[in-house]
Amino acid sequence: MTLHEGESEKSYVVTGLALPVALERRLEALGILEGTAITVLRKKPRGAMVISVRGARFAIGRQIAENITVIGKEAR
Amino acid sequence: MEHSLSIGFAGNPNCGKTTLFNAYTGANLKVANWPGVTVEKKEGSFKFHDALYKLVDLPGAYSLTSYTMEEQVTRQYILGEDVDVIIDVADASALERNLYLTLQLIELGKPVILALNMMDIVEKRGMEIDLHRLPEMLGIPVIPVSARRKTGLDILMHAAAHHADGESDLPLIHHHQAGSVxxxxxxxxxxxxxxxxxxxxxxxxxTxxxxxxxxxxxxxxxxxxxxxxxxxxxxxxxxxxxxxxxxxxxxxxxxxxxxxxxxxxxxxxxxxxxxxxxxxxxxxxxNRDRKAALTDRADGLLTHRFLGLPIFLLVMALVFFLTFFVGDWLKGYFETGLELFSTGALRALEAIHVSPVAISLIVDGIIAGVGGILTFLPNIFILFLALAFLEDSGYMARVAYVMDGIMGRLGLSGRAFIPMMLGFGCTVPAIMASRTLETSRDRFRTILITPFMSCSARLPIYVLFSSIFFPRHAMLAAYSMYLLGLLVAVVSAFILHLFDRRKGGQQQASLLIELPEYKSPSARTIAIYVWEKVKDYLTKAGTTIFIASIVMWFLLHFGPGGYSDDMSRTFGSLLGQWIVPVFAPIGLGFWQIVVALIAGISAKEVVVSSCAVLFGIGNINSGAGMAALQSALAALGFGPLNAYALMTFSLLYVPCAATLAVIRRETGSWKRTLLSAGFQIGVAWVVAFIVYHIGLLLV
The missing domain is CATH 1.10.287.1770 (Helix Hairpins)
Known part of the structure; x- marks a missing residue:
């Protein structure tokens, strides 16, 4: 599944990123890598969401969330 | 005194780096741009134990790649000769993310001190940081500080001074040592x-x-x-x-x-x-998993999926209410002061028998023009105070999230709304802020629409003309300008978006922004921010508006036949009358107004100072001054509708020479600069035309 399909207040683990290189490196510099745990804090109907990664909060747009694949934390 | 040590402050955005920097340097800053790029460079001095240290605030960065200009500037500066030691400011409440930059800074090879800021938040969350193990693992000194409470400042500077030679006396105790588990x-x-x-x-x-x-x-x-x-x-x-x-x-x-x-x-x-x-x-x-309850509770409301937007509009309405209401209340004192000064100067000059022409230049030209602008300082002060509060509290980043849906429909990310918000203060830094956007296409579109956001320089025009012509609804008339500016910006962005889509523009950039912990803003940071803006305003009054007032006075007192008391035979009038036909269809067919608007390209306040010079009004923002301007304008047949058209045109046309200069610098192209200036004048004319003609139908 993609992060975009994630639900509020649930945690996921990143399994892959499929974005332009510069953006992908930027996300990685922020600590969003394969294997990183992400908690979705809240979501808007149109798709921007607030996530918590490594103790920091980020707002990310739909296009980014759709290109991050994750699995549920429990599923792992 | 020579600087004995040069210290660079590096850190993630929102880590409290600037607050810490300000705690050392106070308001004694030298603000400039980094050589060759328009990224703000702040330099200050700090005296410590009889030595003078040079402190440099580096641009906030998450990493030191060459993908963004800020990061390039930071690493080039650190690699250069000019830095002896780096203070890496880290938000201790987001230590994990902050350490990434720390590792890169250490790798650069210069001495690094880690300043752990916001330890109070860490404690409040019930977390603890092992301050013995952390320096062992990093091999650099780690000093807990609080930038806001000013604790740990001396210890940090002490560590920087002693660590500057790079000879660390700290044992680096490795996890990858044999026997480590x-x-x-x-x-x-x-x-x-x-x-x-x-x-x-x-x-x-x-490390x-x-x-x-x-x-x-x-x-x-x-x-x-x-x-x-x-x-x-x-x-x-x-x-x-x-x-x-x-x-x-x-x-x-x-x-x-x-x-x-x-x-x-x-x-x-x-x-x-x-x-x-x-x-x-x-x-x-x-105890790393404890929650930060307060920020999450506040976000529950402020970034609520339905309430977020109305709350934002309410906050902005409150900002403008304060600007007008509190500003007007303070304004009275300024006017009295100016009145006294102006009369005193006139008497003194007459007493020492200065020639009437020179008296006219000083009293009708300089004091009327520059002084008139100074009386708006209280409004400007309150506006920047409110904006500084919004920025420093952490709310600005939430606005980007709240607006992302709407901005998405315009083909921009929510992040583009931050430059637009800053545009309420001053267009120049707002345009510079657009560089935080990811793609050059987004950047240029944001640069095109940001000047429509009503900046503080346009405030004097609204305050003056809405108080004269709409005495009962002055605040409403002025507020409508802000909404109109926002509307024009949004509609322009939408049209540009449609245009781009027809041309097959690429995928739009997506929002990516950190939402920092909310904090009660630091009084010192706000004071320094507001002081800088007030200083800018005073400098502008002393330079651009001063010169514009003198030039206006000459244009309006000299004609082909030399000095003349009859203004209609002066150069200014001749120039104005030549261009009047262009402005007649939008209700501004008065040569005086045309001259004021042209002069206003130097800076928007000049529209007001020019009116003061044009109509020879000493204290234009006072009750008597307004009455004088009203009767002078009424004699020309200039009524409320013309005033509203004037406000509309002033809102939308080229903001000022400084804006054009910054657009040129940011886009690196004269063609794009002229395009944007032409675009603004065109939009201003069209919207003023619509407003004027709708008005004509209604009246």
Whole structure:
């Protein structure tokens, strides 16, 4: 599944990123890598969401969330 | 006194770096741009134990790649000769993310001190940081500070002074030492931090050691670099950058080693750094999973999916209410002061028998023009105070999230709304802020629409004309300008978006922004921010408006026949009358107004100061001054509808010469600068035309 399909207040683990290189490196510099745990804090109907990664909060747009694949934390 | 030590302040955005910097330097800042780029450079001095230190506030950055200009500026400065020691400011409540920059700074090879800021938040969350183990693992001094409460400042400076020679007296106690157990506790995809038997001694001195594969490549590259570029001092850092495929370093120091550089190892390097960071966090951070309740509760309301937008509009309405209401209340004192000064100056000049022409220049030209503008200072002060509060509290980033949906429909990310918000203060820094946007297409579109946001320089025009012509609804008339500006910006963005889509524009950029912890804003940070803006305003009054007032006075008192008391035979009038036909269809067919608007391209306040000079009104913002202007305008047949058309045109046409200069610098193209100026004048004319003609139908 993609992060975009994630639900509020649930945690996921990143399994892959499929974005332009510069953006992908930027996300990685922020600590969003394969294997990183992400908690979705809240979501808007149109798709921007607030996530918590490594103790920091980020707002990310739909296009980014759709290109991050994750699995549920429990599923792992 | 010579600076004995030069200290660079580096850190993530929102880590409290600027607050800490301000705590040392106060308002004694030299603000300029970094050579060659429009990224703000702040420099200050700090006296410590009879020595003068130079402090430099580096741009906030999450990493030191060459992908963004801020990061390039930071690393180039640190690599340069001019920095002796780096203070890395970290938000202790987000230590994990902040340590990534720390590791990169350490790799750069200059002495680094880690200043752990916001320890109070860490404690409030019930977390603890092991301040013994952290410096052991990093090999650099770690000093807990509170920028807001000003604790730990002396200790930090002391550490910087003593650590500047780079001779660390701290033992680096390695996790990858033989016998260490920490790395074996978790399974790992990479072969990281295994004891390196063959070069263990050398790696003892390094904080960050990569996998054996990478270390072997680094060693080989170091050797190649050493032979080919003997001038390179930090071989290890350059070797790592080559492995990352860093654009700048690869171009500057190409090495021919296809077997070593068989691919980009950037991802591996990032991953291994974060692996190390995770180890650090596991060892030094206790109780890491406790929640930050307050920020989450506040966000529950402020970023609510339905309430977020109405709350934002309410906040902005409150800002403008304060600007007008409190500003007007303070304004009275300024007017009395100006009145006294103006009459006093007139009497004094008459008493010493200065020629009437010179008296007219000083009293009707300079004092009327510059002084008239100074009386608006209270409104400007309150506006910037409110904006500083919004920025420093952490709310601005939430606005980007709240507006993302609407901005998405305009083909922009929510982040583009931040420059627009800043545009309520001043267009120049707002346009500079657009550089935080990811793509150049987004940047240019934001630069095109940001000038429509009503900046503080337009405030005097609204205050003056709405108080004269709409006495009962002055605040409403002025507020409508802000909404109209926002509306025009949004509609323009939408049209540009449709235009781009027809041309088959690429995928739009997506929002990516950190939402910092809310904090009660620091009084000092706000005071310095507001003082800088007030200073800018006063400087502008003393320079641009001063000169514009003198030029206006000459244009309006001299004609082809020399000095003339009859203004209609002066150069100003002749110029105005020549252009009047263009402005007649929008209700502004008065040569005086045309002259004021043209002069207003130098700075928007000049529209008001020019009116003061044009109609010879001494204290234009006072009750008597307004009455005089009203009767002068009424004699021309200029009524409320003309005033509203004037406000509309002033809102939308070219903001000022400084804006044009910054657009030129940011876009790097005269063609685009002229395009944007033409666009603004065109839009201003069309909207004023519509407003005027709708008005004519209604009246």
């Amino acid at each position: 920490t790395h074996q506790t978790r399974p790992h995809p990479y072969e990281v931090h295994q004891p390196h038997a063959h070069d263990l001694d050398r790696h003892q001195r390094l 960050m050691v990569y996998s054996r594969e990478l270390e072997e490549k680094i060693d080989a590259l170091k050797e190649l670099l050493r032979v080919k570029y003997p001038e390179v001092t930090n071989l290890r850092w350059h070797a790592i950058k080559l492995l990352e495929g860093d654009r700048e370093i690869t171009e500057k120091y190409p090495v021919d080693a296809p077997d070593i550089l068989d691919r980009s190892y950037e991802k591996d390097i990032i991953n291994q750094k974060y692996d190390f960071i995770e180890e650090i966090i596991q060892e030094v951070l206790v």
